[in-house]
């Protein structure tokens with residue numbers, strides 16, 4: 001097969017999610033010639049959307065925080081600053097077959113699923129965790145152990161353990177207290193006079209993705225979809241080109257923004273030791289089952305399921321956050337479940353997933369009958385988040401790699417913060433600095449992302 005040589009560029013970016021697209025924007029703005037290749041048919045990665053109830057909806061629920069400064073910066077650059085809006089959000093817990101509101105001190109006092117003393121202890125230890133602890137000191141301690149010890153068994157079983165299960169599935173008992181400190185800070189900071197406010201983009205994340213892609217095209221960035229990186233060409237320890245099918249992409253520098261689980265097979269033939277280190281960074285998957293309903297399911301946006309036996313851990317009622325009028329007055333609900341690669345759901349087909357989710361949903365709301373349900377969509381990804389085990393910081397691959405001119409920036413670099421679009425942008429800003437691309441500084445918010453392995 002004859003190899004087609006693409007025009008050499010200053011920077012080749014592998015991966016067209018928010019990390020890769022933002023990197024392309026920053027580098028092109030600093031006058032570098034940039035090419036980006038994406039394996040999928042569309043750009044956007046995990047921020048992708050699908051048409052649901054007459055409009056674009058994120059396949060995986062998304063919201064922003066008021067302190068997402070890096071994201072606000074990017075939106076402003078793209079002329080979209082006025083498109084983001086913030087609304088009060090509500091949280092609840094399903095425990096002992098009942099829905100409890102869980103939005104602040106008064107709800108906590110009323111949470112009679114646990115004794116009063118445990119409610120007070122829960123509040124005090126939550127404050128202690130997010131206001132007083134330094135994450136660096138708590139990397140080797142599982143969050144769940146910390147909670148059992150300080151917050152007590154009752155509140156851990158009823159609140160913390162189920163919450164960790166929602167995010168980390170069967171890995172939840174390995175999550176370090178350090179990660180929980182980062183997450184609690186993020187939530188507490190997105191607060192307005194005691195009321196949590198979350199942000200959303202008018203028209204969905206599709207608006208951001210489309211604006212970015214259009215801007216990149218206007219700036220002369222070469223964008224390729226359906227173009228997976230399949231082989232690395234390394235000469236004398238230096239990366240000189242990336243191959244995809246019969247195409248060869250040569251560049252001065254290469255930035256890989258794809259999951260490390262997709263990088264290690266590329267690196268294996270050229271550096272087995274490096275590939276081995278990348279393999280240690282694991283991912284888990286997520287399923288979001290999206291329901292289009294005639295009636296609301298509850299009054300809560302974010303409902304944590306704290307009773308055992310449900311195949312989903314979170315019920316995210318999008319239209320308790322965004323006006324149902326946006327969706328033809330339908331009610332949109334995500335049933336969310338994270339899973340490890342070895343779990344049955346990882347290989348189950350849509351029909352099987354749908355069947356078990358809907359059967360369990362009737363336990364939550366017996367009044368929900370099929371007449372209320374108009375459509376059901378199933379979205380799945382195998383790389384929803386990293387398995388942030390104990391001392392995860394030691395596993396994070398450096399942005400610079402043992403292969404010269406090859407750089408890495410992605411989800412692992414967000415730790416100990418929670419993976420998010422904002423934090424992906426922070427990581428890119430740091431990677432551009434490491435690559436000495438001369439990009440402008442993006443304003444830094446309170447994010448903890450991009451601080452490890454980015455020296």
Ligand SMILES: Cc1cc2nc3c(=O)[nH]c(=O)nc-3n(C[C@H](O)[C@H](O)[C@H](O)COP(=O)(O)OP(=O)(O)OC[C@H]3O[C@@H](n4cnc5c(N)ncnc54)[C@H](O)[C@@H]3O)c2cc1C
Pocket residue numbers: 014015016017018019020037038039040043044045046047060061062063064227228229230257258259262286288381383384385410411419420421422424
């Ligand atoms: C269920 C869920 C809920 C979330 N909720 C929120 C939220 O509320 N708020 C928020 O801000 N963030 C949220 N996120 C996180 C956010 O979506 C991610 O942090 C962000 O989109 C990651 O972007 P990325 O570019 O680093 O990775 P990705 O989006 O994974 O992009 C990587 C890209 O690389 C491509 N690729 C893979 N292999 C190759 C290859 N060999 N060659 C070329 N390309 C390749 C993939 O196709 C993909 O497009 C959520 C994520 C999930 C899964």
